[in-house]
Amino acid sequence: MAIGSCVVLEGVLTSDGTVRLETRPALPPGRVRVRLEAMPSSGGESERLPGALWFDDSVAATLDLPRPGGTEHTEPREVSERLPERLGFHEEP
Amino acid sequence: MSLIYRPAPPDEAVSQGDIFDECPILFWDDAGPDVGARMASVTVRVRAVVLTQACDLAQQKATRVLVAVVHGAQSLIDRGVLKSNLIRDQLRSHRVYGWYFLPAGPALPESVVDLRDLHTLPRRLLERLATEGKRVCRVATPYREHLAQHFATTYSRIGLPTPYETQPDSADS
16 A cells, blocks of 8 residues: 555544554554544443452451360260251142 | 341241350360260350251241351450451451351340351250240341351352463563
8 A cells, every 4th residue: 555545443542542443454564644533422332341340359267266165075875867857848739 | 226136036936147145066076085986075055146048947947957156256356366457357348258247236246157167956946045035136137148148158169279370461571
């Protein structure tokens, strides 16, 4: 493409001063002149940025909390089995 | 009047979020001497909160009730078990899996629910404690569901072997 060729594209000027183009310009790599023109918001923004960061800095408990003192020894009685408890299921009529 | 706690009359059915005093729990005494060839079993009376779902207690007539031990936060600090800044910075904002912070209320001081010290008690035992006036209060909705979610997250969270690898920022390359 010859020097002086001109294409018009739309994009977004970001807060750090760089321009993000919506499409690739049909020009060979090299020096170009850029003229910026503010445009009204189209309503449907060309990009949707993530919201503010929300770090989850939860941690696991680090130790076993001691139970209160005053324990009494018990004498366990052995049983042959421990069955699941019988829950009252509601049967459909 | 507390938004978080409400009184539960003695004749009211046991439900999730009920806090009982003098709950007898049984456990193995792994720190003490063995009795013969087996570990000794001991009992102690503790403050405990009901974790079993309210609907299971109300509709399905669960006879076994899951409870977690409740500690006084100041007591844990005084005994040197927890540091006050851990409670202030992390526990109060519920950022510790396994422990749940309960604020002070009319009937109990700032407390820590130990979700790693769980016990199953007969429902009848808790009903008896209620009639004896040992039910301190009930954690109200939506705080009891918040407690239940913290309990669920403690046991359902998934830890990855290693964090995901990330690519370096293009500005760094």
